[in-house]
Amino acid sequence: MAEVASDPTPLIRSGNGSGGGGSKSARPPLSDSLHVNSGDGAFSYTRNSYYQKLGADAVKGRIKGVITMKLDVEKLSSRSNIIRMADFGCAVGPNTFDTMQDILHFIKQKYSLQCPESDKTVEFLVFFNDQRSNDFNTLFTSLPRDTPYFAAGVPGSFHRRCFPESSIHFAHCSYALHWLSGVPEELLDRNSSAWNKGRIHYTNAPDEVVRAYAARFAKDMSDFLSARATEIVHGGMMVLIVPGIPNGMSYSQLATSAMYKHMASSFLDMAREGLVSEEEVDSFNLPIYTPSPEEMEAAVEKNGQFGIEILELTSNPDALADGRVDMEAWVSHVRAANEGMFVKHFGDDVIDEMFDRVTKKLFMFSEQVNSAYKDLTQLLVVLIRK
Numbered sequence: 001m002a003e004v005a006s007d008p009t010p011l012i013r014s015g016n017g018s019g020g021g022g023s024k025s026a027r028p029p030l031s032d033s034l035h036v037n038s039g040d041g042a043f044s045y046t047r048n049s050y051y052q053k054l055g056a057d058a059v060k061g062r063i064k065g066v067i068t069m070k071l072d073v074e075k076l077s078s079r080s081n082i083i084r085m086a087d088f089g090c091a092v093g094p095n096t097f098d099t100m101q102d103i104l105h106f107i108k109q110k111y112s113l114q115c116p117e118s119d120k121t122v123e124f125l126v127f128f129n130d131q132r133s134n135d136f137n138t139l140f141t142s143l144p145r146d147t148p149y150f151a152a153g154v155p156g157s158f159h160r161r162c163f164p165e166s167s168i169h170f171a172h173c174s175y176a177l178h179w180l181s182g183v184p185e186e187l188l189d190r191n192s193s194a195w196n197k198g199r200i201h202y203t204n205a206p207d208e209v210v211r212a213y214a215a216r217f218a219k220d221m222s223d224f225l226s227a228r229a230t231e232i233v234h235g236g237m238m239v240l241i242v243p244g245i246p247n248g249m250s251y252s253q254l255a256t257s258a259m260y261k262h263m264a265s266s267f268l269d270m271a272r273e274g275l276v277s278e279e280e281v282d283s284f285n286l287p288i289y290t291p292s293p294e295e296m297e298a299a300v301e302k303n304g305q306f307g308i309e310i311l312e313l314t315s316n317p318d319a320l321a322d323g324r325v326d327m328e329a330w331v332s333h334v335r336a337a338n339e340g341m342f343v344k345h346f347g348d349d350v351i352d353e354m355f356d357r358v359t360k361k362l363f364m365f366s367e368q369v370n371s372a373y374k375d376l377t378q379l380l381v382v383l384i385r386k
Helices: 050-058 060-070 095-114 136-141 207-231 257-272 278-282 293-303 327-346 351-364 366-371
Strands: 082-088 123-130 150-155 168-174 232-243 306-314 378-385
Touching: 050 060, 050 095, 050 168, 050 327, 060 095, 060 232, 060 306, 060 378, 082 095, 095 123, 095 168, 123 136, 136 150, 168 207, 207 232, 207 293, 257 278, 257 327, 257 351, 293 306, 293 378, 327 351, 351 366
Parallel strands: 082 123, 082 168, 123 150, 168 232
Antiparallel strands: 232 378, 306 378
16 A cells, blocks of 8 residues: 555654453454545545655655666657556555656656657556555545546555556555555464564564564565566566665664554553453554565565665655654554554444544653654665566
């Protein structure tokens, strides 16, 4: 879900911030609920996706530069006058439309540079991909009129093939690859050293839990890259924007770790009050992992089908201006991305209470959040299909 971002650097504003039985959970996979909130309500993704836009805008210049220097548009369009682009994990907009419009513009500029005398008209077909449970109605209802491209929706997991062989010229995936295809099974096994009791993430978890998450991410990236290597033409480009972490840094050092820690503590408080069960808390884990540059590079090199043009951690200048974390805006963004999973697992009658408690805890511990690491927390990867 290119725009499903529960883990971006928190938005900053200036001024002052104010146990059940059995060895494994029988709950079904969360794949059906891996979608953002639809509609236009207070907690909709449409109203709460500004962080993701900040992240994309922060690297727009780098993407334009690598397209200009490295993408051979003349060769890609030599066999056909159609350039096919795909945004993997498009969510419900509006960011996906802005991003595809920008990239299309950069590609057109490169074609003009390469073929200034050409009278050939290059047309664009843009595919918008996300989970089958994504609200494609909301997405295409908000599709801008008179777009300079033809548009189509492609439902399905991007961890598998979504397109025919050698059919895509440019692939894009923003704030989606940190979503795992599922929760590592070890986390739900009471007999496993990776049983994640009392937590909903690998934040502050034992090494066995962290390794289970890392292994699942490595497997998912292997599947993703293998699928894209089949779909992208030789010489085609892929841009990935992913929440990232410096090599060797513990996730607990990131500001975003506070969100998951206080979510877990809020659910445990609610379990003690009988609002949810302890077993429900112990059997819930967010399928979210933040990779380091080393992990991403290892995945690309293991696949062997792509050349690395850019692989670097970046910051978000707008979100890192002097000021304090806007706790309420941050919680709203996380809720817009994650609420479906919480509702499926805990029911919708306790969700307002949980997020209210998390917001209060974040304000209570605001100094810890504001002093935590928020700098190089976005990973930009640009690959060329060999």
